Amino acid sequence: NAGVTQTPKFQVLKTGQSMTLxxxxxxxxxxxxxxxxxxxxxxxxxxxxxxxGTTDKGEVPNGYNVSRLNKRxxxxxxxxxxxxxxxxxxxxxxxxxxxxxQPQHFGDGTRLSIL
Amino acid sequence: xxxxxxxxxxxxxxxxxxxxxxCNYSYGGTVNLFWYVQYPGQHLQLLLKYFSGxxxxxxxxxxxxxxxxxxxxxxxxxxxxQWSDTAEYxxxxxxxxxYIPTFGRGTSLIVHP
Numbered sequence: 001n002a003g004v005t006q007t008p009k010f011q012v013l014k015t016g017q018s019m020t021l022x023x024x025x026x027x028x029x030x031x032x033x034x035x036x037x038x039x040x041x042x043x044x045x046x047x048x049x050x051x052x053g054t055t056d057k058g059e060v061p062n063g064y065n066v067s068r069l070n071k072r073x074x075x076x077x078x079x080x081x082x083x084x085x086x087x088x089x090x091x092x093x094x095x096x097x098x099x100x101x102q103p104q105h106f107g108d109g110t111r112l113s114i115l
Numbered sequence: 116x117x118x119x120x121x122x123x124x125x126x127x128x129x130x131x132x133x134x135x136x137x138c139n140y141s142y143g144g145t146v147n148l149f150w151y152v153q154y155p156g157q158h159l160q161l162l163l164k165y166f167s168g169x170x171x172x173x174x175x176x177x178x179x180x181x182x183x184x185x186x187x188x189x190x191x192x193x194x195x196x197q198w199s200d201t202a203e204y205x206x207x208x209x210x211x212x213x214y215i216p217t218f219g220r221g222t223s224l225i226v227h228p
Contacts (some may be wrong), residue, residue, distance in 0.1 A: 101166035
């Protein structure tokens with residue numbers, strides 16, 4: 001019953017360093033998403049992937065790249081980390097067979113601090 | 116663009132008090148609505164959802180929500196809160212034909228024992 005698995009859970013980076021956040025889901029969902037959560041801002045969509053091989057920008061894509069490696073995995077990359085990217089990052093997936101009436105399933109989050 | 120508003124940013128209640136958290140959405144067409152809960156240090160979990168049928172939806176842990184189309188609202192209610200309901204609550208909406216949700220900014224609920 002793993003659901004959505006994110007790694008790492010915590011990370012501290014220095015400004016300018018790069019890193020990749022990993023996400024995998026075992027529910028055979030078509031769609032996957034990356035969000036960032038900041039105090040008072042709720043969840044903001046960074047990128048999403050409707051299906052394997054496709055990715056699209058969300059509300060706040062600047063400074064990030066994504067890869068939908070296969071149906072299970074969707075990674076988020078910070079090429080040159082900035083302090084403004086300090087946040088909690090959540091990966092989510094959903095079954096879009098019913099279009100918009102399916103809920104999202106979230107991972108446990110990655111707490112990222114950039115010094 | 117669709118938006119979701121949660122007017123109560125912080126709510127503090129005593130145990131056994133009744134709860135109502137407001138949620139309004141802007142989209143005028145078909146809409147699917149969700150409430151999620153995030154307990155401290157955890158990920159978001161689905162509380163309940165509405166996409167058709169009875170506008171009064173019952174979810175887990177005694178929560179319910181009522182869809183009022185004329186008011187573009189989907190308020191979350193619980194008759195008697197418990198200390199364990201302390202969490203952040205998010206309303207989300209997906210407009211018809213889409214699968215991308217728009218989330219509200221969340222409401223932080225603190226329940227004092």
